[in-house]
Amino acid sequence: MPGAVVPPGEFRMVRRSLRAFLGIAVLAVVLMVAAGRPVFAAPAPAATVQGSESLGVTVGTAFAFTVSTNEVTPGDNVSVTLTQTDDVEHTFTLSSVANYVIPSSDSTSQLDAFFAQHPPLVNFTIPAGQATYTTTFIAPPLGVYEYVCLIPGHFQAGMSGLLGSGEQPAGSTAPATGPGWQVFFIGGTIASLVIIALVLGFVVGRRRGSVHEMPPERLGYPEPPAPQPPAK
Ligand SMILES: [Cu+2]
Missing domain, CATH: 2.60.40.420 (Cupredoxins -  blue copper proteins)
Structure with a gap:
């Protein structure tokens, strides 16, 4: 198309980057939900006599x-x-x-x-x-x-x-019940997956959509003219 600012190869690259990123992001969310369920599960409703x-x-x-x-x-x-x-x-x-x-x-x-x-x-x-x-x-x-x-x-x-x-009296020296290792493990896993997704999405997109690896006819626009030796 004459006058197009962005070559089609660039569009493909962005689309593939986005697709790869979305795929891995969805996987990360699924893993997070699956792994997070036991950690963030709500306590069972209280009975009159619990135990x-x-x-x-x-x-x-x-x-x-x-x-x-x-x-x-x-x-x-x-x-x-x-x-x-x-x-x-x-x-x-x-x-x-x-x-x-x-x-x-x-x-x-x-x-x-x-x-x-x-x-x-x-x-x-x-x-x-x-x-x-x-x-x-x-x-x-x-x-x-x-x-x-x-x-x-x-x-x-x-x-x-x-x-x-149901609570510790003030000033008691009982150990604090902070978040367990699972929270840090899941958080770390999600962060790693997001970083991998970003890097992979970028690399895959660049490689597949690279104008240097695409034959000019597939790119839909003519190859730029080879540099000419300087005229004498
Ligand atoms: Cu007494």
Whole structure:
């Protein structure tokens, strides 16, 4: 076509580049979706009672509770094993009020009044003398719940702690649950595929559409005239 600005060979090159790129990009997306499904899958809907788990609570001589975990799963049936190592009576009393820390200045009667108003999830009296006891409770909805000892003077001496349900209590030293290796692996694979697609698409397009490898009649326009030796 006279007056055409872009030779047809150039169009072919761009078209082939684009086709190669699109093909590999589609493959990359398919791989991403297939590989990503288990990583990004939504959690199963919560049931009323999800499962069962155990919580160990050791009562020491230092007016302190030592727990085996500070996080339970909402709805789980939690089996509590209380290990008494002290020769003093204590209680393990777990508040039912989410995200509320009883002021440490509260008196014993204030503490009793609070639990009379808000019945605790667990209120287990641990007799003096070394022994092990068990009790159960259903892990409450998402939140952080305080557990205390109701023996007069013990709470004021610092005998309390926090149990998270579905979350870690603030300031806990549990390892952070960041993205796993799968996320980095899939991300890296996708990035590599995109780079390969770009390079391959460009190279294939250039090679197939190259004016230097195409006979002039296929290009649809005449070969440029060979340079002439300079006239004397
Ligand atoms: Cu106590």
